[in-house]
Amino acid sequence: MAPAFVDYEFAGRKELCLCHSTGSTRRVLLVPPLFDEMNRMRKMLVDVMHALGSFETSSFLPDLPGTNESLVALEQVSLSDWRDALRACAEQHEISHIASFRAGILAVAEMEAAHHWIFSPVKGATILRTMMRTRVAADRESGLNTSLAELTEQAGAGSLELAGNILGSELFAQLNAAEIPDMTSQRIVRLESDSKPADSHIAGSALWLRAEPDEDPAMSFAIAQDIAEWMEP
Amino acid sequence: MHNKVELTPEAAVRAVMRDILGLSQEQVAEFTAETELFGALPELDSMAVAGLLTELEDRLDIMIEDDEVDGELFETFGNLVAFAEMKVRE
Known part of the structure; x- marks a missing residue:
């Protein structure tokens, strides 16, 4: 079976959620990475959903309000909204x-009672x-000299455009x-090339760094297998 | 939980370049100090450079300031490794 779109209701609106159901309990x-990293890893996440299906595990990949197909403007959304939505x-x-x-973990950080599988977490x-650095580089090309400190200050006073995203204060x-x-x-699961503490390491590469969205089928399968084994009753 | 051995700055730069460019272990092993980066590798645009700097900070536990980043830093692989080694010693 192929994944299909279902929805969930939040704040009186419907948000989309990609669902791969096997009828299993x-x-x-799946909580995606944030901003550009989400785009770069979307294909990988959908591959993970297919592989989870082969392990008799249903998976759900929601759109965060203000992202993907959501009708809400990102500028109006806070991290609290993402937490409530999820x-x-x-x-x-x-x-x-x-x-x-x-950074998906940050959007479910308050769901303390849940069982969490966490891939390469980042604050x-x-x-x-990273997003501010992209803005600094773009500004420099138009002859402006912006600094990370200035951008942080601007974000305190109002909305800020960073790498194509408009973030509210x-x-x-x-x-x-x-x-x-x-x-x-x-x-906690990390890549083999990552030296920080982890419960398990997976072979693969950091697709969130890739200049263009890419895939790594072997890594997607290894991720799905690790999740499925961790979920065994 | 188990810790893995710490990466040398050169190994970290090599690993991050491999991830950004989507290269194999063998391809990235061929990078030498003279390998040209910015300008020679079209994938290395400003967004990729932003990700590279933050990832190096994270993997090597260093902080890179705005004024330390200039075009020369990304001219060659050797320049970038020398910079990372200098930051780790600081």
Whole structure:
């Protein structure tokens, strides 16, 4: 079976959610990376969903409000909204486990009672730093000399355009302060090339760094296999 | 939890270049100090450079300031490795 779009309700609106259902009660919510990293890893995540299907595991990949097909403007959305939206999605689709990728963990950090599988987690300030650097480089090409400190200051006063995304003050401030949470039930998985502590390492490459969106079928399969084994009752 | 051995700055730069450009282990092993980067590799645009800097900060536990980044830094692989080694010693 191929993945299909379903929806979930949040703040009186419907948001889309890609769903690959096997009819199993093992239902995992996949929380995507944020901003550009999400685009670069979308294909990989869909491959993970197909592979999870072969392990009799249903998976759900929601659009965060303000991203992908969402009708809300990103500028109006905060990290709290993302947290509330994912909680709503998890309840509506009877999710049993959560797998988050990169900064995705920040959007489910308050779901402490859930079982978390966490891939290469990163804090919010790191994601913002990369986006601000892209803005600094673009400004430099138009003869402007901007600094990371100036951009951070501007974000405090109003919305800020970073690498094609318009971020409201609240989202910027909340992300900038968002550290990687320590969950009660967690499994941290990293790439073999990453020397930071982890419960398991997977062979593959950092697709979120790739200049163009790419795929790594072997890594997607290894991720799905690790998630499926972790979900075994 | 288990820790893996720490990466040398050169290994970290090589690994990040491999991830950005989507190269094989063998291809990236051929990079020498003289290998030209910015200008010679079209994939290395400003967004890729932004990701590279942040990823190096993360992997080597260093902080790179705005004024330390200039065109010369990305001229060759050797320049970038020398910069990373200097930051790690700081």
